[in-house]
Amino acid sequence: MTFTAQILTLYPEMFPGPLGTSLAGRAMEEGKWACDTINPREFATDKHRSVDDTPAGGGAGMVLRADIMAAAVDHALEKQENAPILAMTPRGKPLTQARVREIASGPGVTIICGRFEGFDERLFDARDIEQVSIGDYVLSGGEMGALVLLDACIRLLPGVMGASSSGDDESFEHGTLEYPQYTRPQKWEGRIIPEVLRSGDHAKIDAWRKQRAEEDTRLRRPDLWERHRDGPDQSPSGAQEKDKDKE
Structure with missing residues (x-):
């Protein structure tokens, strides 16, 4: 069974990125895992393909719209319904090695990469999405966090590190x-x-x-x-x- 990672990102060109080299890259070539990107802009409804809007109540920055992101999530679910859906956000629960092992033991994972000021909270109210953080700091977007999470999972897939006890x-x-x-x-x-x-x-x-x-x-x-x-x-x-x- 191939571990499949679906990445919802505004910058699909960032994947597989460094995961296309070394252990992860070799594992991808051998079919141990696969990477598929989904751009939320494909689900925008206006001519500018907008995915964000100004924060309710005022404030700096922009917020990812719940309707657009939910449409992208629903599309991902149609392609891989049994994989957990994780959103990379500094407001999420810290990622642990135990959770990494759980994810790596399954069929794959769908990862949503945050941008701007984050997500409209109604997205998490309406869909079963696990919010995850890789540390108490803020990045430009969730893509780097997604790469970290995937690297941690891929190295635990059967045959990737060689000896089964390596990890x-x-x-x-x-x-x-x-x-x-x-x-x-x-x-x-x-x-x-x-x-x-x-x-x-x-x-x-x-x-x-x-x-x-x-x-x-x-x-x-x-x-x-x-x-x-x-x-x-x-x-x-x-x-x-x-x-x-x-x-």
């Missing part, structure tokens, strides 16, 4: 940041790879990695650490846990 032992998969990584040369500018990583003792290495992951999370992301400390002892993203007893 299991990473930041956020177990509620913490990933432990530090090292590679050759063993000594560089007077700095030496930690002795435990050169010991060959896998039990000690696992313990060191767990300790460093927790320490770094506590220092760098206290918000994440609080959730990890108070949460259940399992992968919050749904990644497959390794069976230590069988190793």
